[in-house]
Amino acid sequence: MNRSVTRSAVALWGLLAAMASHAQFGSTPADLSVVPVATDLYVISNVAVPGLVTVLVTDEGVLLVDDKFEIDHDNIMAALRTITDKPVKYVINTHYHGDHAGGNAKLQALGAIAVASANARAQIVLNHLGGEQNITTEGQLNLYLGGKRVEIHPVGPAHTNGDVVVLFPDYDVLTSGDIFANGPGTSAQLVDYPGGGSAKAWPLAIDQALALDFDTVIPGHGLVSRRADLQAYRDRAQRFSDTLASLVQQKKSRADIEAVVRSQFDWEDFHVQAALDGLIGEFD
Numbered sequence: 001m002n003r004s005v006t007r008s009a010v011a012l013w014g015l016l017a018a019m020a021s022h023a024q025f026g027s028t029p030a031d032l033s034v035v036p037v038a039t040d041l042y043v044i045s046n047v048a049v050p051g052l053v054t055v056l057v058t059d060e061g062v063l064l065v066d067d068k069f070e071i072d073h074d075n076i077m078a079a080l081r082t083i084t085d086k087p088v089k090y091v092i093n094t095h096y097h098g099d100h101a102g103g104n105a106k107l108q109a110l111g112a113i114a115v116a117s118a119n120a121r122a123q124i125v126l127n128h129l130g131g132e133q134n135i136t137t138e139g140q141l142n143l144y145l146g147g148k149r150v151e152i153h154p155v156g157p158a159h160t161n162g163d164v165v166v167l168f169p170d171y172d173v174l175t176s177g178d179i180f181a182n183g184p185g186t187s188a189q190l191v192d193y194p195g196g197g198s199a200k201a202w203p204l205a206i207d208q209a210l211a212l213d214f215d216t217v218i219p220g221h222g223l224v225s226r227r228a229d230l231q232a233y234r235d236r237a238q239r240f241s242d243t244l245a246s247l248v249q250q251k252k253s254r255a256d257i258e259a260v261v262r263s264q265f266d267w268e269d270f271h272v273q274a275a276l277d278g279l280i281g282e283f284d
């Protein structure tokens with residue numbers, strides 16, 4: 001039972017991928033579609049997992065936020081080529097997980113520069129995932145491409161210890177990474193404890209995002225959303241944290257706590273196996 005506590009981050013996310021897919025997730029490419037968000041801003045989307053890719057097209061080239069699993073690279077490029085023939089200049093990773101940063105090495109081979117938080121890169125190195133980022137930041141970082149400004153804001157810890165959100169101020173759009181998900185099969189908050197995540201701090205991370213100026217949110221997984229959806233998710237994250245604190249304080253059994261996270265917070269087998277012991281430990 002306690003094996004999940006010491007399970008490495010790699011295995012944890014392999015487990016997630018395997019179980020979330022109900023098939024062979026990450027071992028076969030996802031079916032992708034292109035969703036327009038604003039002029040020159042798109043999402044390369046799929047059902048639930050892997051994570052969404054945000055696409056900014058400029059005269060000087062393309063900036064991506066996240067790049068799904070490595071196996072999705074060819075389909076991402078094919079989807080991108082339906083929008084533009086410009087090269088990918090930058091890929092920003094919202095965090096280190098393979099369904100958000102797995103395509104880095106292939107994009108870097110095409111000349112792209114990969115950017116993330118220092119903690120996200122440290123997790124990539126620690127777990128030998130490949131595609132180490134070329135640039136890291138521990139604070140706000142602004143990129144300029146084709147006359148557009150893109151802001152990287154570290155937040156958290158929440159989903160991991162290296163979460164960033166990406167603001168496109170010209171469009172009032174925020175890409176949130178996995179501190180927010182919204183859509184079928186994505187609603188459970190999965191805390192990556194081996195990767196430094198925190199359910200307790202998660203609402204504060206969303207507060208940092210909500211301090212920015214935007215109307216539209218591209219979540220880590222799911223559907224393009226509105227600011228109010230992120231606010232609602234923040235309130236749920238607070239309720240999640242408060243509920244756990246209360247259950248642990250009352251010395252409820254592991255089974256009782258498991259029942260609550262399943263019934264009230266949409267946890268499924270893989271969330272329980274990957275993160276329940278860590279969750280109880282955080283509030284103990």
Ligand SMILES: [Zn+2]
Nearest residue numbers: 095097159178
């Ligand atoms: Zn993730």
